[in-house]
Amino acid sequence: MSTESLRIVWIYPDLLSTYGDRGNVLILARRARQRGMPVEVYEVRSDQRLPTAADIYLIGGGEDGPQALGAQRMLADGGLHRAVAQGSVVFGVCAGYQLLGTSFFAKGARCQGLGLLDLESDRGPSRAVGELAGEIDPRLGIPSLSGFENHGGRTHLGPGVAPLARVTAGVGNDGQTEGAWRGKLLGTYSHGPALARNPALADLLLRWATGAHQLPPLDDTWPDRLRGERRAAVAAARP
Numbered sequence: 746m747s748t749e750s751l752r753i754v755w756i757y758p759d760l761l762s763t764y765g766d767r768g769n770v771l772i773l774a775r776r777a778r779q780r781g782m783p784v785e786v787y788e789v790r791s792d793q794r795l796p797t798a799a800d801i802y803l804i805g806g807g808e809d810g811p812q813a814l815g816a817q818r819m820l821a822d823g824g825l826h827r828a829v830a831q832g833s834v835v836f837g838v839c840a841g842y843q844l845l846g847t848s849f850f851a852k853g854a855r856c857q858g859l860g861l862l863d864l865e866s867d868r869g870p871s872r873a874v875g876e877l878a879g880e881i882d883p884r885l886g887i888p889s890l891s892g893f894e895n896h897g898g899r900t901h902l903g904p905g906v907a908p909l910a911r912v913t914a915g916v917g918n919d920g921q922t923e924g925a926w927r928g929k930l931l932g933t934y935s936h937g938p939a940l941a942r943n944p945a946l947a948d949l950l951l952r953w954a955t956g957a958h959q960l961p962p963l964d965d966t967w968p969d970r971l972r973g974e975r976r977a978a979v980a981a982a983r984p
């Protein structure tokens with residue numbers, strides 16, 4: 746594995762970090778370091794320019810106002826588009842997922858998204874709050890998704906993206922599918938720290954970023970216990 750540092754950028758923690766999104770940064774950095782990879786983490790605030798040469802970009806969840814502002818600033822900055830064109834990995838959560846699409850709704854208005862994923866979001870009949878579980882696209886080769894969701898939006902996928910998962914509990918995009926991915930871009934409604942509950946998803950992002958086909962296994966006793974506990978809670982809540 747390369748001894749060059751893995752560069753992780755956390756985009757706009759001042760706007761998009763409502764749901765413990767720092768946890769995703771910590772998990773990625775820790776799992777990389779445990780494999781002997783040096784890691785540099787950059788927290789880029791919304792009044793700063795986005796670096797274009799990082800390996801992984803994380804965009805967290807947020808309320809409507811900060812979401813709309815964050816999208817405007819990312820569009821004006823242009824750095825994320827350049828990074829994606831150069832092959833960087835992007836992981837977006839909830840608001841950070843919606844704004845990767847062509848448009849989304851915030852505060853009653855349709856807002857322009859970054860257009861990096863072929864999807865658009867509107868408002869649902871009610872807020873989706875609670876456990877979210879799904880069977881992940883088998884092509885990604887990772888176990889089922891375990892998460893928590895809290896969003897008013899619903900997301901409609903175009904032909905240019907694949908759903909991340911088929912919903913087995915909760916709402917996700919529309920009650921049927923959850924999240925989306927294309928190339929090395931992936932979005933989910935599963936909140937921060939989604940990667941604490943889904944270590945295989947963290948490792949997928951690390952593999953995309955490094956080009957490694959496999960990573961040395963880690964002791965995932967605790968995340969496995971958490972996943973088991975949440976699975977049991979979902980099953981118990983079923984009518």
Ligand code: GLN
Binds near residue numbers: 805812838841843897
């Ligand atoms: N504001 C968006 C919505 O309600 C995203 C919310 C979030 O990030 N949790 O759909």
